Amino acid sequence: MKKIFIWIYHKTLFGKLLIYVFHTSKNRLWPDIWVIRYNYWKRRKRFLNLKNPKTLNEKINWLKLYDKRPLHTQCADKYEVRSYIKNKIGEEYLVQLYFHTQNPNDLKPEIIPDYPCIIKTNHDSGGGKFVYNQNELDYNKLREEFKRRLSENYYHKTKEWQYKNIVPRIIVEKLLLTNDGSIPLDYKVHCFNGKAHMIQVDIGRGTVNHYRNWYYTDWTRCPFKWTSISGNKITNPAEFDVPPPKELKKMCQLSNELAEPFDYARVDWYDLDDKLFFGEITFHHDSGCRPIEPEEWDYKLGEMINLTKRQK
Structure with a gap:
């Protein structure tokens, strides 16, 4: 019976209509908190704790719901953020x-x-x-x-x-583009309370050899991974290291300045010929729905965000 239901749901016109109606009503009619809980459950197969969030992923989802400032909109806008960058650190990074x-x-x-x-x-x-x-x-x-x-x-x-x-x-x-015509590495600096803490480096993006390494700001490896699904591949860390960018210290310093107003933010950079270029600012990495492994690190990183001031 289950197989028949799945076949109807995925292979028939009636099933496609049900999918369309469900997702349209979910996206347009459901309260935000319902959608956020549903998305988390669908991707993690567990319930989301928003009453007393402990993990980093839980707190990212809490911030989605309860930290709504116009500055977030400006910084998420890939055009309007340019004025934020110009005023905070200078337009030479654009x-x-x-x-x-x-x-x-x-x-x-x-x-x-x-x-x-x-x-x-x-x-x-x-x-x-x-x-x-x-x-x-x-x-x-x-x-x-x-x-x-x-x-x-x-x-x-x-x-x-x-x-x-x-x-x-x-x-x-x-x-x-680099001298050989490839896209330069991008460095994603995860900041907590306006301070750079860890750096995500994606290697081979868009290929079957897409890896994601995690480093602390001194370029030692982090003892955890926070993967995404890229095509049919999970972005696990590579067994090899990549060298730190020459401007690592400046990258972290500039990230601190840009992330200063936020409890959690990811600031993206490109390092091209030892010159830094700003990429974007993201506030909810992977929408707070991908596991951090080992799981204890989801809790440890979550401890770095204090929501008390937002909960008042």
Whole structure:
């Protein structure tokens, strides 16, 4: 009977209609706390403790619900965050911006540079369109893709409040490339109470050899892992190390300045030819729904966030 139900649910038009109705009602009609509890249960197969959160993941989900400041919206907006970066640490850390628009019909050959760039939106989570040769672009397809992306509100899926009120926009930026034409390593600095604590390094992103190493700020290995699912691969740490960025100390110092207002924030950087470029600020890493292993470290890292001042 269970197999028949699963077949109907996943393989029939009626099942697809049920899926559509369920997810539409969940995303649009359910209270935020219901969606957050459901998403956590679906991904972790356990109930979420929001009354007395202890783990880092639980506290990230608590912050989703109860720490809603306009600054979060500005910093999650990949266009508006540029003014935050400029005022806090200086515009020399910003990737060059070529163009921005709210109208996908503006995506035309004359606005795309002749050298590598990335086209992305400012209001969601995920990658963009890498452009190495604008002559290879299908502009009608490109406009349709970004029309769809502009119509979506990432908040509805995750209830990460900071995305709710972002004005959707398309931005075209310089694509950072190493001398051999590859994407540089990105360093994600996890900050607690405005202080850099650990650094996530993704290696081989977008390939079957996608690894994720974790280091403390002195570049010693962390005794835990916090994996994601990338395609069909879990981003486990590699057996090998990567060298620390030359500007590691400055990266941590700048992250402290940017994360200063927040209980928890992840500040992303690119290190290209020993020069730092800001990537983005994220407040709910993996939406607080991926295990930290061994599990004791979910609790240990959770102890670093004091929610008392937010709970008053």
